[in-house]
Amino acid sequence: MKKMYFFAGCILLYAAAGGFAQSNFNKGEELLMQNKPKEALPYLENSVADDSAHAQAFLYLGIVYEQLDRPDEAIAAYRKILPRAGNLSAYVASNLGNAYYRKGSPAQAEQFYSQAIDSDPVYASAYLGRANSRVKSGSLRAAVVDYELYLSLEPGSAKRPQIERLIAFIREEFAAEERRKLLAEEAARAEAERKQRLLEEVSASLQSAAEGSQGLSTGAEDVLGYEGEFELE
Numbered sequence: 001m002k003k004m005y006f007f008a009g010c011i012l013l014y015a016a017a018g019g020f021a022q023s024n025f026n027k028g029e030e031l032l033m034q035n036k037p038k039e040a041l042p043y044l045e046n047s048v049a050d051d052s053a054h055a056q057a058f059l060y061l062g063i064v065y066e067q068l069d070r071p072d073e074a075i076a077a078y079r080k081i082l083p084r085a086g087n088l089s090a091y092v093a094s095n096l097g098n099a100y101y102r103k104g105s106p107a108q109a110e111q112f113y114s115q116a117i118d119s120d121p122v123y124a125s126a127y128l129g130r131a132n133s134r135v136k137s138g139s140l141r142a143a144v145v146d147y148e149l150y151l152s153l154e155p156g157s158a159k160r161p162q163i164e165r166l167i168a169f170i171r172e173e174f175a176a177e178e179r180r181k182l183l184a185e186e187a188a189r190a191e192a193e194r195k196q197r198l199l200e201e202v203s204a205s206l207q208s209a210a211e212g213s214q215g216l217s218t219g220a221e222d223v224l225g226y227e228g229e230f231e232l233e
Helices: 002-033 037-050 055-067 071-084 086-102 106-119 124-137 140-153 160-212 220-224
Strands: none
Touching: 002 037, 002 055, 037 055, 055 071, 055 086, 071 086, 086 106, 086 124, 106 124, 124 140, 140 160
């Protein structure tokens, strides 16, 4: 009978703890939705402390840390839950990308945006984030591909005019760079031809001088072939 009471007590304690954790999460979520990150913070911290597998609580906690300008803590929260985020994996990975982008680490940002896309190939925001990271890294051709994929997934995006202008600008830069390359190649070719002509002119001049001196010297083979006798007077 005592064992039954003990077992029942454990169940009640577990249920109470679970209910308390959910209460923390619900309160933190409510305050976050009211745009009160500072007030939401302790509730969400308690929620993840009570339940280390609560992916949504970690996601919200990371968002709160970002809103409070605590990027390193946001990254730590996202990274801790990412391997166990389940159907929230794309959101967590994309938020990690955002956090790294804001820290000025575009290569790491691109890595997590790509992970978000692997989790959800139609997650438009991850394509936009990766495109921006690639622009910052100088990978402009790859960035254009991602911008176009984003627009295909979000055809009505309010950012469309801005993105289309950026794509046009990047393509103009590609075209200008190609023109500069062709001009440089043409200039190099013309310079090479000029030098070749100069060499040929100098060579021809030397050859003319050599031919003009043949009446003064017959050449080595005439000396070797001399068969006469010397007479001294």
